[in-house]
Amino acid sequence: MNFIKVTQRYEPHIALIELNRPKELNALNLELMGELRDALKQLDNDEDVRVILLTGNEKAFAAGADIKQMADKSAVDMLVIDQFSTWDQIRKTKKPLIAAVSGFALGGGCELAMTCDMIIASETAKFGQPEIKIGVMPGAGGTQRLTKAIGKAKAMELVLTGRFLSAEEALAYKLVNKVVPVEMYLYEAAQLAREIAQMSPIAAQLAKESVNRSFETHLDEGLHFERKNFYLAFASEDQAEGMQAFIEKRKPVYKGK
Ligand code: DAK
Numbered sequence: 001m002n003f004i005k006v007t008q009r010y011e012p013h014i015a016l017i018e019l020n021r022p023k024e025l026n027a028l029n030l031e032l033m034g035e036l037r038d039a040l041k042q043l044d045n046d047e048d049v050r051v052i053l054l055t056g057n058e059k060a061f062a063a064g065a066d067i068k069q070m071a072d073k074s075a076v077d078m079l080v081i082d083q084f085s086t087w088d089q090i091r092k093t094k095k096p097l098i099a100a101v102s103g104f105a106l107g108g109g110c111e112l113a114m115t116c117d118m119i120i121a122s123e124t125a126k127f128g129q130p131e132i133k134i135g136v137m138p139g140a141g142g143t144q145r146l147t148k149a150i151g152k153a154k155a156m157e158l159v160l161t162g163r164f165l166s167a168e169e170a171l172a173y174k175l176v177n178k179v180v181p182v183e184m185y186l187y188e189a190a191q192l193a194r195e196i197a198q199m200s201p202i203a204a205q206l207a208k209e210s211v212n213r214s215f216e217t218h219l220d221e222g223l224h225f226e227r228k229n230f231y232l233a234f235a236s237e238d239q240a241e242g243m244q245a246f247i248e249k250r251k252p253v254y255k256g257k
Pocket of ligand 1: 024
């Protein structure tokens with residue numbers, strides 16, 4: 001594993017996955033996502049593991065998909081790469097998955113945290129869907145999950161302005177379960193995991209599946225819709241300009257084309 005660290009026996013019945021691209025603020029490149037998918041699959045099949053913790057580091061949970069890897073992609077490239085199958089497999093993890101978030105959880109990073117079942121955040125956590133600033137839109141469930149979690153008005157604001165939500169606001173908007181001082185976020189997530197690990201793993205799995213079912217019937221349709229529009233954004237000149245501007249550390253000039 002080059003981009004994640006897996007501790008299969010972090011504590012009894014609890015596994016820990018750490019995103020590990022610190023210099024790039026854990027930007028989610030294709031390799032990292034592949035490793036994450038494989039690790040989750042393996043832990044899901046490990047009978048001794050009952051709860052999985054997913055974390056980054058103090059500065060970043062993940063600052064989004066890797067813009068440098070996406071910048072020159074066309075809509076067809078994105079279709080062929082089909083990252084969605086990886087995200088779909090991650091979403092299908094059967095065991096309870098808890099995100100321990102500190103620092104940036106942006107774009108795909110925010111979407112990844114929301115794909116988890118619960119989020120424990122440090123006081124320094126910042127959530128956001130800033131894709132609009134680089135000429136695209138959320139592509140891994142952001143428009144659907146964020147809206148369901150925090151409501152239309154606030155979701156619209158975040159998705160259309162790219163503004164960040166502080167940990168305190170994320171708690172007020174029910175995006176996260178708990179906010180704790182930065183030195184406590186992993187401990188607190190592990191505490192939650194410990195409690196769940198004492199329950200029947202079968203019951204936990206079935207209960208998780210059922211809670212998710214409460215909105216997933218509509219989510220499938222929503223995700224499908226979001227994906228079409230996400231691909232479409234890659235057909236625009238603004239996508240290339242937005243991502244190139246980020247790489248060149250300058251302000252993008254959008255033409256609406
Ligand atoms: N991609 C690539 N590199 C990134 C990055 C990212 N998302 N975020 C940060 N980095 C890199 C920076 O380029 C910099 O690299 P060097 O210049 O040192 O080589 C390094 O990490 C440190 O970042 P900064 O110097 O910018 O650090 P600051 O503390 O000044 O700023 C920041 C932190 C988080 C505010 C800033 O880095 C930033 O704005 N980052 C971009 C945030 C963003 O726009 N995220 C959304 C990306 S789009 C899909 C699934 C998901 C997605 C798409 C498709 N499919 C299933 C198809 C998701 C899309 C996105 O997430």
